[in-house]
Amino acid sequence: MIRLLAILALGFFLGMRHATDPDHVVAITTIVSRHRSLRQAAWIGGLWGLGHTLTILAVGTVIILFSLVIPPRVGLTMELSVGVMLILLGVLNLTGAMNAITESLTPRGGRVHTHVHTHGEYVHIHPHTHNPDFHPHAADKTPLARMDRVLGKLGAYQLLRPLVVGVVHGLAGSAAVALLVLTTIREARWAVAYLLIFGIGTIAGMTLITTALASTFSFAGARSPRLSRTLATASGVISLAFGLFIAYQIGFVDGLFTGHPHWVPR
Numbered sequence: 001m002i003r004l005l006a007i008l009a010l011g012f013f014l015g016m017r018h019a020t021d022p023d024h025v026v027a028i029t030t031i032v033s034r035h036r037s038l039r040q041a042a043w044i045g046g047l048w049g050l051g052h053t054l055t056i057l058a059v060g061t062v063i064i065l066f067s068l069v070i071p072p073r074v075g076l077t078m079e080l081s082v083g084v085m086l087i088l089l090g091v092l093n094l095t096g097a098m099n100a101i102t103e104s105l106t107p108r109g110g111r112v113h114t115h116v117h118t119h120g121e122y123v124h125i126h127p128h129t130h131n132p133d134f135h136p137h138a139a140d141k142t143p144l145a146r147m148d149r150v151l152g153k154l155g156a157y158q159l160l161r162p163l164v165v166g167v168v169h170g171l172a173g174s175a176a177v178a179l180l181v182l183t184t185i186r187e188a189r190w191a192v193a194y195l196l197i198f199g200i201g202t203i204a205g206m207t208l209i210t211t212a213l214a215s216t217f218s219f220a221g222a223r224s225p226r227l228s229r230t231l232a233t234a235s236g237v238i239s240l241a242f243g244l245f246i247a248y249q250i251g252f253v254d255g256l257f258t259g260h261p262h263w264v265p266r
Helices: 002-018 022-032 038-066 072-095 097-105 145-184 188-223 225-253
Strands: 113-119 122-128
Touching: 002 145, 002 188, 022 038, 022 072, 022 145, 022 188, 022 225, 038 145, 038 188, 072 145, 072 225, 145 188, 188 225
Parallel strands: none
Antiparallel strands: 113 122
């Protein structure tokens, strides 16, 4: 039992380390490069980690419970999705499309929209705006007030984007993590518990990373707006280049596009 608990604790810290993988950092940097709010950046990192954890837990649990063997072509295709996503993020960043989408879908102050609120066990819906004068009750009277203010400013697109990116990253790494767990933990329930704790560690790690990145961009923006724009553009270039590298590596070196795929989960 002590050995299992030690392995589970190790899973949390390995999850935090997993968040620092280069493709993860490049993708999340491209997303937060134009954010200056540390709180919003932390939420973005947490949502990325949540998406990653949901996929790892779902796919990994199926592999563990049913002892599935992932064919090389399927495994490589799952990993290729990360390269395609990085290319897309890089292109959107460099063309300014990401900014345009963000601005068009982010709620502005004073705009009224329907919002769900909870008071204890009571849930109700009412017109809501981020201008306090239009709010039917004091914002600080609800337990979710702080979350409401942060998520309301982000908007649906900015909430879904890191979640979807996290899901794609989780899809690419789920098989490798599940196979690694099976070599260490033979009992299915403990193996699934490891995946969950690993995912929680990933959420914590990515939250810290996005907060640190946002503080860097915020500091650069305060010193020089031009430097801030340069860093944001650089993140797009790196994302595009790294995505192309991953696509080439998987497509031609690992053989996905050549008809002789060989896949080693990593």
